[in-house]
Amino acid sequence: MSETILHGYWRSSAAYRVRIALGVKGIGYAQVTHDLRAGEQHDPAYLAIAPHGLVPALEHDGDILIESPAILEWIETKWPAPPLLPRSPGDAATVRAMAALIGCDIHPLNNLRVLTQLRSQFDASNAQVKAWIAHWIGAGFGALEQLIDRVGGTFAFGDAPTLADCYLVPQVYNAERYDVDLGDFPRIRATAEAARALPAFAAAHPEVQPDFK
Incomplete structure (x- = not known):
């Protein structure tokens, strides 16, 4: 094998x-x-x-x-x-869009190399970097909250985990790392909590990885 x-x-x-x-x-x-x-x-x-x-x-x-x-x-x-994608092409497209909202619209702007550039080339302070992170997470999560309210169940889309949850849980972890207030996103918080309770999500958590330090 x-x-x-x-x-x-x-x-x-x-x-x-x-x-x-x-x-x-x-x-x-x-x-x-x-x-x-x-x-x-x-x-x-x-x-x-x-x-x-x-x-x-x-x-x-x-x-x-x-x-x-x-x-x-x-x-x-x-x-x-x-499956991590629904069988219906329309539903699968919705899940991909939810994933892309994080993967394309939030994550790249909060990537380590972007934050390093803000600090090194623009002399951004830690407070300014955290404000930058919070702004882009908030903008993306505002849209995602509405989508989960529209199509979510226990998880981001319906009642089984999908690719949307694979993207969401790591982004919530990042938001928590940077002390982003998630009070305006109750559906996102509930969805992340439900996913984190699953063994596959728990085993993937950063702080239980062999290289965690």
């Missing part, structure tokens, strides 16, 4: 998404850590795997996959049960 290798970092929310998906599918994997704070993602050996110098990357049976949206779609195709 081919070994599945996940290249990541305990605090990377993009790697967190992939850990959740693999856990939901019941797929075992080995982890290789690349400490983003130490710049290990720029090591030539890793760049040979992931030329963009970001985590996660996934290796399986000769395939080398980068970028969490592509990895998650590959996982869903490779191991379709239990």
Whole structure:
């Protein structure tokens, strides 16, 4: 049986998404850590795997996959049960849109390299960086709260976890790390709590990863 290798970092929310998906599918994997704070993602050996110098990357049976949206779609195709996308094309598109709201509209603006640029090139203070983070999380969560109110159940879409939850739980973790007030987003908080109670989500939590420090 081919070994599945996940290249990541305990605090990377993009790697967190992939850990959740693999856990939901019941797929075992080995982890290789690349400490983003130490710049290990720029090591030539890793760049040979992931030329963009970001985590996660996934290796399986000769395939080398980068970028969490592509990895998650590959996982869903490779191991379709239990599903992380609804069968209806319209419902699947809604779930993908909810995921993209986080993956495209929130996460890139709060990525480590963006925050580093704010500090190094624009002399932003810690308070200004936290305000930046809170602004973009709040803007995205405002829209996502409405979507969950429209299509959510126990989870972000209906009563089974989907790709939307794989994105949401790591983003809520980031919001909590930066003391973002989630008081205006009760559906998001309830959804995250329900997902975190599942074993696959609990096992993917950053602070239980082997490289946590």
